[in-house]
Amino acid sequence: MIAEIKYTATEELVELFYQNRSIYYEGCSPAMNEARELAIRRFQEKGIPSRKNENYKYTDFRPAFQNDFSVVPRYIEQKVDLHDVFNCNVPQLDTHIILLINGWYYGRNRKVGDFPEGVVCSSLLEAANQHPALFEKYYNKVAGESEDPLANLNTSLAKDGLFFYVPDNVTIEKPVQVINLLNSKENTLGVQRNLFVIGKNSEATLVFCDHTLNHNFYILNNLSECFIESDGRFNFFSIQNQHNGAVNNTHFFASQKENSNLLTNSITLNGGIVRNDLKIKLDGEHAHASINGLILADDKQHVDNFTSIDHIKPNCTSDELFKNILDEKSSGVFAGQIHVFRDAQKTEAFQRNNNVLLSADAEMNTKPQLIIDADDVKCSHGATIGRIDEDALFYLRTRGIGEHEARLMIMYAFADEVLSKIIIAPLRERIEELVDKRLRGELNPCQHCTLSCSH
Amino acid sequence: MTFYILDMLTIKNLHASVEGKEILKGISLTVKPGEIHAIMGPNGSGKSTLANVLAGHQKYEVTEGEVIFQGENLLDQSAEERARNGIFLSFQYPIEIPGVGMVNFMKTAVNEQRKHKGLDPFTASQFLKLMEEKKKIVEISSNLTNRSVNEGFSGGEKKRNEIFQMAMLEPKLAILDETDSGLDIDALRIVANGVNKLKSPENATILVTHYQRLLDYIVPDFVHVLYNGRIVKSAGKELALELEEKGYDWIKTELGEKI
Numbered sequence: 001m002i003a004e005i006k007y008t009a010t011e012e013l014v015e016l017f018y019q020n021r022s023i024y025y026e027g028c029s030p031a032m033n034e035a036r037e038l039a040i041r042r043f044q045e046k047g048i049p050s051r052k053n054e055n056y057k058y059t060d061f062r063p064a065f066q067n068d069f070s071v072v073p074r075y076i077e078q079k080v081d082l083h084d085v086f087n088c089n090v091p092q093l094d095t096h097i098i099l100l101i102n103g104w105y106y107g108r109n110r111k112v113g114d115f116p117e118g119v120v121c122s123s124l125l126e127a128a129n130q131h132p133a134l135f136e137k138y139y140n141k142v143a144g145e146s147e148d149p150l151a152n153l154n155t156s157l158a159k160d161g162l163f164f165y166v167p168d169n170v171t172i173e174k175p176v177q178v179i180n181l182l183n184s185k186e187n188t189l190g191v192q193r194n195l196f197v198i199g200k201n202s203e204a205t206l207v208f209c210d211h212t213l214n215h216n217f218y219i220l221n222n223l224s225e226c227f228i229e230s231d232g233r234f235n236f237f238s239i240q241n242q243h244n245g246a247v248n249n250t251h252f253f254a255s256q257k258e259n260s261n262l263l264t265n266s267i268t269l270n271g272g273i274v275r276n277d278l279k280i281k282l283d284g285e286h287a288h289a290s291i292n293g294l295i296l297a298d299d300k301q302h303v304d305n306f307t308s309i310d311h312i313k314p315n316c317t318s319d320e321l322f323k324n325i326l327d328e329k330s331s332g333v334f335a336g337q338i339h340v341f342r343d344a345q346k347t348e349a350f351q352r353n354n355n356v357l358l359s360a361d362a363e364m365n366t367k368p369q370l371i372i373d374a375d376d377v378k379c380s381h382g383a384t385i386g387r388i389d390e391d392a393l394f395y396l397r398t399r400g401i402g403e404h405e406a407r408l409m410i411m412y413a414f415a416d417e418v419l420s421k422i423i424i425a426p427l428r429e430r431i432e433e434l435v436d437k438r439l440r441g442e443l444n445p446c447q448h449c450t451l452s453c454s455h
Numbered sequence: 456m457t458f459y460i461l462d463m464l465t466i467k468n469l470h471a472s473v474e475g476k477e478i479l480k481g482i483s484l485t486v487k488p489g490e491i492h493a494i495m496g497p498n499g500s501g502k503s504t505l506a507n508v509l510a511g512h513q514k515y516e517v518t519e520g521e522v523i524f525q526g527e528n529l530l531d532q533s534a535e536e537r538a539r540n541g542i543f544l545s546f547q548y549p550i551e552i553p554g555v556g557m558v559n560f561m562k563t564a565v566n567e568q569r570k571h572k573g574l575d576p577f578t579a580s581q582f583l584k585l586m587e588e589k590k591k592i593v594e595i596s597s598n599l600t601n602r603s604v605n606e607g608f609s610g611g612e613k614k615r616n617e618i619f620q621m622a623m624l625e626p627k628l629a630i631l632d633e634t635d636s637g638l639d640i641d642a643l644r645i646v647a648n649g650v651n652k653l654k655s656p657e658n659a660t661i662l663v664t665h666y667q668r669l670l671d672y673i674v675p676d677f678v679h680v681l682y683n684g685r686i687v688k689s690a691g692k693e694l695a696l697e698l699e700e701k702g703y704d705w706i707k708t709e710l711g712e713k714i
């Protein structure tokens with residue numbers, strides 16, 4: 001039966017592509033279309049990942065694909081102005097706001113502030129045609145190396161998303177905030193493809209917020225490629241707050257040149273099945289990557305943070321901090337692959353994963369995986385799974401703090417170590433508020449949406 | 456007709472176990488406002504268990520007896536209710552809580568207590584003023600109160616922090632569990648001075664200690680010797696000196712003769 005589901009969903013998607021190839025090719029640049037053919041074959045070969053795929057050992061995507069889903073290979077104009085129906089609570093922040101709907105760059109995006117000259121922040125589809133040389137230099141250059149079936153599904157079906165290019169020697173102070181909305185009358189498989197290029201000695205911050213606007217089933221297949229040139233600095237923060245019927249598969253590929261700096265932080269507040277797959281290549285000396293994540297899950301939510309860092313060149317550093325608080329029947333996964341290549345001497349790579357399980361039914365699987373082919377390196381990893389520290393709880397209670405509040409204080413403190421990595425203070429404070437609300441059970445994935453939805 | 460001052464704390468025949476093993480085997484003790492009681496005894500006699508049972512630690516199961524605090528059954532109350540009603544435990548080993556800032560922690564604690572008394576919560580500025588005032592009592596510096604609760608504090612700093620919290624919360628009954636352990640002589644003096652400054656005719660203190668040394672600085676009205684889960688001897692402050700001189704074996708021998 002399971003084999004049949006695999007066959008059906010994988011083959012149906014492959015057939016969908018071949019039968020509608022002209023629609024997928026339509027309007028796209030040759031670089032995008034050329035990449036589709038190999039990608040669809042790779043996807044077909046591996047199929048929708050099940051537990052048999054070692055990288056998906058704890059996250060089986062097949063059940064999610066059992067429903068019927070519509071796909072959106074052409075942009076569909078929304079009947080209402082999305083700026084009016086959706087208020088993300090992260091802002092009240094001074095950001096450049098960009099809306100994406102079902103993977104598409106929203107046609108009625110308001111003018112995106114004033115960027116310094118040479119910056120491109122636009123629809124990927126549009127940028128591919130307007131800046132072909134730039135686009136071809138980077139598009140699919142790291143994602144194309146991946147055998148991952150869902151990454152390849154993205155490459156084969158992708159049409160639009162965000163293109164963000166910062167030329168050399170430009171610092172963009174204001175974060176660019178991308179709000180990913182899923183909204184359709186039918187169950188939808190959304191495919192979104194993003195490309196970020198941070199020029200030499202440039203700096204920028206992107207904030208991704210993933211939301212759902214109604215209770216239909218969604219699968220979001222989102223892939224971002226990110227290139228940071230020498231001395232570039234890039235901060236990527238993602239906040240995921242989707243309902244329990246949403247499946248979110250987010251790939252983030254980064255390639256870093258010398259002296260570059262990458263900071264990522266994935267905050268998962270709600271979602272049905274969430275997988276964040278981060279692959280970082282440290283491909284220039286003295287590059288640094290700080291990769292962080294926080295999961296707050298309950299009900300039957302399942303969140304999988306899968307990370308992989310390649311230390312290719314010497315003298316690079318990486319550190320990872322992933323913390324999870326799991327309640328009820330929720331489950332979490334952390335996988336941390338670190339590969340130190342033979343020539344990557346003087347590598348320093350640190351990894352930590354700490355988990356708190358609030359109920360006997362919650363489940364956590366954690367898997368550090370270090371492959372070290374160089375001899376002069378410092379690497380460490382540590383993982384803990386525990387409950388709320390009863391001694392700390394008693395200590396707070398002996399000061400008159402009620403048990404419920406004391407638990408919240410301890411959980412918040414646990415989570416805050418991850419939030420403290422968000423270097424932009426106003427953004428950090430907003431996210432701290434969201435996390436506090438989530439821990440108090442006051443954050444609903446729907447509450448910032450004014451669409452009248454039957455649920 | 457007789458008039459009498461209500462006892463602050465009455466412990467009657469208290470038995471308590473941990474993981475099925477009986478540690479307290481029938482303790483009786485009465486504490487009146489204004490009194491300082493020292494509870495001494497060898498390691499393993501049940502001193503810390505008594506302190507933790509009074510503070511409401513769930514690890515300990517009370518199997519027999521009763522405890523009346525200010526006219527109410529203490530054993531029915533949760534740890535936080537006991538604290539709000541005026542019990543304070545200074546921990547032998549204060550807990551480090553990374554990420555919970557001292558200021559937020561104390562502000563929450565003080566305001567919970569105020570709420571319990573029907574008072575409005577302190578504003579940020581009122582609270583900070585109170586904190587500045589109380590910090591002086593134990594000579595605690597801002598670089599400690601700006602940190603996470605006890606995180607990275609030295610042994611002496613942790614104990615000072617306990618007395619600082621006691622100053623902030625102004626308990627009716629303070630139970631100081633081995634407050635002198637791990638302190639050098641200067642830190643001991645500062646901690647003891649803090650306790651003495653906080654003393655009033657309305658509040659009471661139970662000092663749990665292994666050594667007599669603390670009692671040079673905080674002079675008790677009564678000294679009780681706890682041995683094998685029972686109070687086996689009670690007297691005035693001179694008992695502490697006698698214990699110091701003769702050691703706990705003296706008690707054991709004396710008991711052996713009696714038994």
